[in-house]
Amino acid sequence: MSRWSNPEEWERLRSGESCPICLQGKPTNIIAELDVTFLTAGEETPIKGSCALFFKRHVVELYELSLEEATAFMRDAQRASKAVHEVTGAIKMNYEIHGNTIPHLHVHLFPRYVGDAFEGQPINPRVVTTSVYAPNEFADFVSKIETRLSESGK
Numbered sequence: 001m002s003r004w005s006n007p008e009e010w011e012r013l014r015s016g017e018s019c020p021i022c023l024q025g026k027p028t029n030i031i032a033e034l035d036v037t038f039l040t041a042g043e044e045t046p047i048k049g050s051c052a053l054f055f056k057r058h059v060v061e062l063y064e065l066s067l068e069e070a071t072a073f074m075r076d077a078q079r080a081s082k083a084v085h086e087v088t089g090a091i092k093m094n095y096e097i098h099g100n101t102i103p104h105l106h107v108h109l110f111p112r113y114v115g116d117a118f119e120g121q122p123i124n125p126r127v128v129t130t131s132v133y134a135p136n137e138f139a140d141f142v143s144k145i146e147t148r149l150s151e152s153g154k
């Protein structure tokens with residue numbers, strides 16, 4: 001069962017009326033604010049270094065963005081993914097836009113590594129673990145991302 005099976009609930013989520021991001025005002029686990037997005041990351045994740053960029057305004061689909069907003073969204077995605085790539089030393093970055101559970105535009109940024117738990121296939125976001133980071137490693141990751149973003153924002 002997904003939220004799609006209740007058309008009224010799904011429409012309230014899509015319209016923003018019951019969007020959990022908008023009701024809170026911001027997404028949780030924000031590690032940086034960019035031009036039109038918030039960058040979020042948490043310790044409970046399927047893979048080390050994964051982040052998500054949430055568009056500040058409530059929109060569901062890419063085509064709902066103006067051309068200027070779409071350009072700014074992509075610019076934020078480029079800045080954030082470059083920072084994540086450089087900080088993690090990933091072999092490849094993956095970018096995923098779904099919104100099937102929370103239909104508020106966001107893109108997942110997944111760094112991929114040789115020998116990662118999903119090698120040869122997409123990340124399964126339902127396989128969440130709290131043990132991908134060593135003690136203090138997450139705080140160090142966040143600090144390095146902040147530094148990279150402040151350098152790339154100049």
Ligand SMILES: [Zn+2]
Nearest residue numbers: 019022058104
């Ligand atoms: Zn929203």
